[in-house]
Amino acid sequence: MHLHYRLFLLALLLIPALGTALPLQHTPVPGGVAVVPLPADADPASVRYNGKRVMAAQSGDKRYAVVGLALGVKPGTHHLEARTTTDKPLRLSFQVMDKQYETQHITIKDKRKVNPEKRDMERITRETKTIKTALRHWSDQEAVPLNFIKPVDGPYSSPFGLRRFFNEQPRKPHSGLDIAAPEGAPILAPASGTIIDTGAYFFNGNTVFIDHGQGLVTMYCHMSRIDVQPGQAVTAGEAIGLVGMTGRVTGPHLHWGVSLNDARVDPILFLPVEEPVDTRHTTHEETPR
Numbered sequence: 001m002h003l004h005y006r007l008f009l010l011a012l013l014l015i016p017a018l019g020t021a022l023p024l025q026h027t028p029v030p031g032g033v034a035v036v037p038l039p040a041d042a043d044p045a046s047v048r049y050n051g052k053r054v055m056a057a058q059s060g061d062k063r064y065a066v067v068g069l070a071l072g073v074k075p076g077t078h079h080l081e082a083r084t085t086t087d088k089p090l091r092l093s094f095q096v097m098d099k100q101y102e103t104q105h106i107t108i109k110d111k112r113k114v115n116p117e118k119r120d121m122e123r124i125t126r127e128t129k130t131i132k133t134a135l136r137h138w139s140d141q142e143a144v145p146l147n148f149i150k151p152v153d154g155p156y157s158s159p160f161g162l163r164r165f166f167n168e169q170p171r172k173p174h175s176g177l178d179i180a181a182p183e184g185a186p187i188l189a190p191a192s193g194t195i196i197d198t199g200a201y202f203f204n205g206n207t208v209f210i211d212h213g214q215g216l217v218t219m220y221c222h223m224s225r226i227d228v229q230p231g232q233a234v235t236a237g238e239a240i241g242l243v244g245m246t247g248r249v250t251g252p253h254l255h256w257g258v259s260l261n262d263a264r265v266d267p268i269l270f271l272p273v274e275e276p277v278d279t280r281h282t283t284h285e286e287t288p289r
Contacts, residue, residue: 022059023147024066024269029099031161031266034067036080036094046083052136054080054261055144055214066146068215068260069096071161071173101161101173120202127201134197134209134217136262141213145191148270149236151220152188152243152254154181160266175264176219176257183224183252185243189234190218190270198226204255205247208240218267219257222247 026035038044044056047065055066065080075098082090116124158178193210196217200206206223224244234240245252258267 022057022064022066023272024057027266027269028069028094028096030069030073030075030096031071031099031101031264032069033260033265033269034065034069034078034094034096036065036067036092038063038065038082038092039084039090041084041086042082042090043085048081049078049261052261053138053215055216057144057146058142065092066260067094068263068265070263071101071175073263099161101163102159116202124202127199127204130197130199131201131204131207131219135219135257135259135264136215137196137209137211137217138215139194139211139213144213144216145193145236146216146270147272148190148267149188150179150271151190151218151256152179152181152185154179154185154253156180156268157253160268176221176255177267179254179256181243181252181254183242183244186239187220187223187241187243187254189236189238189240191236193218193234195228195230195232195234195240197230198228201247203248205249206241206244210234210240215259215261217259219255219259221255221257222249222253224252 028034049067057066075096080092157180160177162174193212196209196211198208204221208220210218223241225242228240256267
């Protein structure tokens with residue numbers, strides 16, 4: 001495990017415990033998740049962060065706002081806006097800590113996947129709208145699964161948050177987690193949900209989006225085969241397709257993304273046990289956020 005990540009984990013131990021029984025830990029960093037206690041009189045449906053509705057999760061007799069923090073979030077004091085059940089305004093504060101992500105340089109042989117042609121850009125523009133619509137999807141659901149299973153068997157090959165350079169040209173940070181696996185390996189739903197959409201995209205290749213409720217959406221890219229359809233309900237462990245190398249890739253792997261209140265967050269936060277990233281198996285791509 002890299003030194004900076006060990007220091008990051010140590011810093012998290014210094015954060016005051018919230019005393020939650022939620023399976024998701026309070027990780028208030030860019031690309032992380034803040035778990036903020038809600039007052040007893042707060043209306044959970046009213047809670048907003050940067051104008052966007054956020055998840056409200058129940059643990060015992062307490063409720064918590066579960067807030068996705070985008071990679072571009074600045075450290076410091078942040079606020080949630082809400083209202084009480086009697087319609088009085090509430091403002092809740094929480095602190096975001098800094099976190100530095102590594103830099104990675106990647107060589108892509110297909111030059112069009114680095115500098116797309118005009119015809120490619122027209123396609124990418126259309127697809128980006130579709131992808132963003134899926135990732136900001138909201139459905140009202142009382143109980144939302146927060147304890148995921150790993151969607152494919154294999155080592156983590158490229159971590160979340162990497163600052164990337166493709167053929168020495170800067171690109172957006174890596175907004176998901178890559179898992180190295182052979183082509184044709186089954187991809188499993190990490191938790192119960194409903195298929196929002198599927199598609200074949202320029203960068204992402206064959207892709208599936210799953211809605212888990214209250215703004216929690218997962219994304220699976222570069223698949224060789226898709227075995228589900230929009231509107232289909234899936235359960236944890238159910239196969240949704242196969243690992244492939246479609247889109248912009250240098251080898252077969254799964255790019256797994258998690259979106260929470262339309263913020264791309266680290267999928268590893270939703271897994272019960274952390275595994276180290278093994279860069280010997282690194283496979284690369286970039287997925288539009």
